[in-house]
Amino acid sequence: MTLHITNTRLDDRPVTVTCDDGVITAISDPADAPAPQPDDDVLDATGTAAIPGLVNAHTHAAMTLFRSWAGDLQLQEWLTEHIWPAEARLTADDVYWGTRLACIEMLRSGTTQFTDMYWFPEAVARAATDAGIRATVGAPLLDVNNDAGLAGLRDSALASLDALTDAGPLIRPSLTPHAQYTVSLESLEWIAATAAERDLVVHIHFCETVREIDEWMATHDERPTTVLDRLGIIGERTVLAHSCVMAPEDYALVAERGATIATNPVSNLKLASGRIFPYATAAAAGVRIGLGTDGVSSNNSLDLLADVKTLALVSKHEAGDPTVLPAEEALAIATGQRSPLLGGAPIAVGARADLALVELDRPELTPGELTANLVYAASGAVVDSTVVAGEVRMRHRHIDGVDEVLAEVRNRAARIQAGT
Numbered sequence: 001m002t003l004h005i006t007n008t009r010l011d012d013r014p015v016t017v018t019c020d021d022g023v024i025t026a027i028s029d030p031a032d033a034p035a036p037q038p039d040d041d042v043l044d045a046t047g048t049a050a051i052p053g054l055v056n057a058h059t060h061a062a063m064t065l066f067r068s069w070a071g072d073l074q075l076q077e078w079l080t081e082h083i084w085p086a087e088a089r090l091t092a093d094d095v096y097w098g099t100r101l102a103c104i105e106m107l108r109s110g111t112t113q114f115t116d117m118y119w120f121p122e123a124v125a126r127a128a129t130d131a132g133i134r135a136t137v138g139a140p141l142l143d144v145n146n147d148a149g150l151a152g153l154r155d156s157a158l159a160s161l162d163a164l165t166d167a168g169p170l171i172r173p174s175l176t177p178h179a180q181y182t183v184s185l186e187s188l189e190w191i192a193a194t195a196a197e198r199d200l201v202v203h204i205h206f207c208e209t210v211r212e213i214d215e216w217m218a219t220h221d222e223r224p225t226t227v228l229d230r231l232g233i234i235g236e237r238t239v240l241a242h243s244c245v246m247a248p249e250d251y252a253l254v255a256e257r258g259a260t261i262a263t264n265p266v267s268n269l270k271l272a273s274g275r276i277f278p279y280a281t282a283a284a285a286g287v288r289i290g291l292g293t294d295g296v297s298s299n300n301s302l303d304l305l306a307d308v309k310t311l312a313l314v315s316k317h318e319a320g321d322p323t324v325l326p327a328e329e330a331l332a333i334a335t336g337q338r339s340p341l342l343g344g345a346p347i348a349v350g351a352r353a354d355l356a357l358v359e360l361d362r363p364e365l366t367p368g369e370l371t372a373n374l375v376y377a378a379s380g381a382v383v384d385s386t387v388v389a390g391e392v393r394m395r396h397r398h399i400d401g402v403d404e405v406l407a408e409v410r411n412r413a414a415r416i417q418a419g420t
């Protein structure tokens, strides 16, 4: 399939972008662009600018089912009295429809890829494939509060991977230990070895709250980063979610190993958990950084163009320096360009055709420089069209099947929240 994105703008000049088999094959002056053939798709992108698709580095997509429910509570009360009991009632179909809603919200705000951790990963993969968005998926793995231990965790991890064998080209299976405090060290070691053997992404909540670190240090002689590094978890194929409660030497080690930290500023602010991610310290150490929303249950949206502003502002404030995290760098992080694992890249011939087309004739993008406006003034509402792997997944704000998804999620959320 060939796609011609005609009359958009790139680096402030008019261009036509041609995509074949999911890859950008030409960026041309509109007058010199390859002529569309009868079976080609043409997206008239007049009045837009093209930017790389946004990459959500950490989320739990199906938690759209819990949007704005049980909000404004303490983290432990929120989890133990509301979220966990409700999650125990979820079915694979609930997860499918919740993820479909998340995919609509992500595509509408220019996101083309997400890193997910949730139950029923085969349902997550099916929903992402049906929506046409890239996803790294895996079921949470835990063994500290059950009797099954490593054997049980291994069986459930391998079963999840088996269920994702034929998930399709947009899906990347992963191993997803829930957190360093909910998985035994022997299981973490097995996960690291299996991920290396099968070349899988490892995705883990890591060093998010002061409490979890205090409890860890009460029973261990070394910090979590040192221990998990020795087990082989901290490496180039690993996404560490949050990682805001770490020492400077931990960031240096994470940088040296090439692991990616997915920072989730809005979720951590809303739950008042952890502390502000010390971006300046991590960036100076050379850490690979991505931006996540975390689940909708604690954000309460999936709009990375909103969250990138928060990331920039809290990073400046934490460092006491307004020159920290300038707009261009913030947008590079939000588009996954600061981590090879996340795979974002500038728009160029040979790059994968994952793009967002933003409407330029909008008050929040007028006047001023586009990147600064996108980071500090815009929200996902400026996105007109979204392209994933060379296919138009939202065309002039239209996505097929939205009404059905909204109705399904409303009904299912009502049932789950009612406790039935």
Ligand SMILES: [Zn+2]
Residues within 6 Å of the ligand: 058, 059, 060, 205, 241, 294, 295
């Ligand atoms: Zn999370």
